[in-house]
Amino acid sequence: MLIVHSDATRDRRTLTELFAGQLVAPFECPERVDYIIERARTESIGEIRGPDEHGLEPVLAIHDADYIDFLRVAWRDWQAAGYEGEAIPNIWPTRRMPGGPIPRHIEGRLGYYALAGETSLNADTFEAALLSKDIALTAVDQVLDSGAPAFALCRPPGHHAARDQYGGYCFINNVAVSAQRALDRGHQRVAILDIDFHHGNGTQDIFYERSDVLTLSLHGDPMDEFPYFLGFANETGRGEGEGYNVNYPLPSGTDYARWAQALDDAIARVRDFAPDMLIIALGVDTFENDPISSFTLQSDDYLDIGARLKRIGLPTLFVMEGGYAVEEIGVNAINVLKGFDN
Ligand code: Q9C
Ligand code: ZN
Numbered sequence: 001m002l003i004v005h006s007d008a009t010r011d012r013r014t015l016t017e018l019f020a021g022q023l024v025a026p027f028e029c030p031e032r033v034d035y036i037i038e039r040a041r042t043e044s045i046g047e048i049r050g051p052d053e054h055g056l057e058p059v060l061a062i063h064d065a066d067y068i069d070f071l072r073v074a075w076r077d078w079q080a081a082g083y084e085g086e087a088i089p090n091i092w093p094t095r096r097m098p099g100g101p102i103p104r105h106i107e108g109r110l111g112y113y114a115l116a117g118e119t120s121l122n123a124d125t126f127e128a129a130l131l132s133k134d135i136a137l138t139a140v141d142q143v144l145d146s147g148a149p150a151f152a153l154c155r156p157p158g159h160h161a162a163r164d165q166y167g168g169y170c171f172i173n174n175v176a177v178s179a180q181r182a183l184d185r186g187h188q189r190v191a192i193l194d195i196d197f198h199h200g201n202g203t204q205d206i207f208y209e210r211s212d213v214l215t216l217s218l219h220g221d222p223m224d225e226f227p228y229f230l231g232f233a234n235e236t237g238r239g240e241g242e243g244y245n246v247n248y249p250l251p252s253g254t255d256y257a258r259w260a261q262a263l264d265d266a267i268a269r270v271r272d273f274a275p276d277m278l279i280i281a282l283g284v285d286t287f288e289n290d291p292i293s294s295f296t297l298q299s300d301d302y303l304d305i306g307a308r309l310k311r312i313g314l315p316t317l318f319v320m321e322g323g324y325a326v327e328e329i330g331v332n333a334i335n336v337l338k339g340f341d342n
Contacts, residue, residue, distance in 0.1 A: 001046045001318075001337050004139040005153040009033050012128035012156070014120040016086050026120070027292055027324040028169040033155050036320070039330030045151075045337055051134040058137055059130075059172055061180045062206060066102070067164040070113050071126045071171060077106040078121070086120035115160070115201075116167030116227065129171035132156055136174035140181050140317050143277065149316045151282075151337055152178070157321040159200035159281045160227060168198065168227060175281045175319050176206045179213050187276040188212065191314075193266055194219070195305065196283025196321040197293040199231025199247065203281065209241040214273045216266045217281075218259065220294055221249040244273075252294040256301040259286065263305065267312055278314040284323035284332040291324050302332045306339020316340070 010030040017026040040048065059068060078087040089110035093100070102112050110121075132154040139152035152174065159175060160168030179190040192207075194200035194217040207213040222231040237245040246269055248262040270278060284302065286295040309316065318337065323329045 001341055002139070002142055002148065002150040003037075003040055003046060003048045003153055004051055004135045004142070004150065005033070005037055005048050006050050006131055006135060008131055009128065009153075009155040012122070012124040014086055014122050014125070016088070016120045018088060018118050018120075026169075028156060028322075029326065030155070031326050032323065032329050033153060035326060035330035036153060036333050039334040043334055043338060045334060045341070049138075051131065051138040054134050054137040058177050058181050058184070059133055061184065062163065062173060062176045064164040067113055070109055071129060071166070074106065074110065074121050075123050075125065077109070081106050086122050088120050089114040089117050113165055114167050115162065115165040119167055119169050125171065128156055132158065133172045133174055133177050136178045136319050137181055139319070140178040143315050143317045144182060144185050147315050149318070149340060151318040152320060154320045157283070158202070158319070159194055159196060159321050160198070160202045162202040162205045165202070169322070170202060173202045173206060175200075175279050176203050178317060178319060179207075179279055182277050183212060189214070189273060189275040190277050190279060191216070191270045191273055191275040192279045192281060193270060194281035194321070195263070195286070196281055197285035197290065197295060198226055198283070198322060199249075200281055201227045201230040204230060204235065204245055204247075207241065208237055208245060209239045211240050211244050214244050214246075214270065214275065216246040216248070216269060218248040218250065218262050218266060221251055224252055225294070250295070254295045256297050256304075259295060259297060260304070260308070263308060267308060270312060275314065278309070278312060278316045280309060280316060280318045281321045282318045282333065282336060283321035284329055284336070287323065287325050287328060287332055289325045289328060293324075299328065299331050299335060302335035303339035306336040307342065309336075310340045
């Protein structure tokens with residue numbers, strides 16, 4: 001399987017993540033990609049190529065222009081305010097105070113455009129987000145041109161990013177941008193199946209009122225897990241999009257037997273939809289030793305996931321999302337591709 005990858009993803013390393021009341025070394029770190037690409041090489045998964053630049057047009061087909069402008073200038077404005085640490089929001093327009101104008105000060109704008117506070121911004125964040133979407137777009141173009149599957153080794157991830165909000169380590173929604181690209185290049189319907197441990201809130205929100213993109217997500221029950229405020233089973237779409245969003249919230253401790261039942265149900269829904277293309281938001285933070293998650297999938301299970309996805313029989317794009325058991329992330333992510341290729 002073709003892999004789209006860039007060594008330049010290493011160039012963004014934030015120093016801080018607000019976690020458990022402390023600033024810790026971020027779980028979403030450059031080494032994640034190192035382990036995956038090393039494993040891809042030792043397992044001879046296929047050609048590894050770099051991304052092509054795709055510009056901002058496909059991004060602006062999904063994200064609001066003012067949000068992208070914010071990402072472009074956020075670090076500059078944070079520094080201009082005299083702040084010395086990485087940029088972290090600390091105030092939000094919550095239930096009792098929505099509706100005002102977008103603030104002028106960077107502290108207010110951070111809260112306006114952030115949906116969570118764990119994701120620090122630094123000097124390299126915007127470039128990293130652009131590189132990540134170029135990796136996804138290069139891979140989706142390959143699938144569109146060839147019909148063969150491809151893996152976009154994106155970093156930072158994307159599925160928590162909404163039309164106008166970042167968070168959960170995500171800035172540009174790579175799977176959403178890729179799906180829109182496929183539609184803009186002539187596809188009628190695209191399915192996005194999100195198997196990251198966390199609910200794909202950004203992707204759900206972006207396509208919630210549309211029937212041309214079916215969104216499905218298997219994830220830790222938001223009663224107990226990030227992102228807490230979206231991802232419940234009764235969220236099925238709105239208006240035109242009614243019936244085109246499917247959530248599978250699963251309890252803490254979910255093992256592969258139970259998880260695979262949800263996967264099979266999701267696969268049946270994908271088949272019924274009969275899309276032209278399938279996009280997998282591929283997180284491997286469902287792994288038993290993931291440091292921030294609570295499912296118990298084992299490394300061999302990822303081979304079986306790949307095999308089940310293959311049997312759907314659709315042109316398929318894999319896009320990397322989460323997975324924080326860094327030393328095992330290569331084996332786990334590549335096992336999905338191996339299971340698919342066999
Ligand atoms: N108590 C992705 O996997 N914080 N993002 C979790 C756990 C945020 C994960 C805190 C996790 C974001 C792409
Ligand atoms: Zn995740």
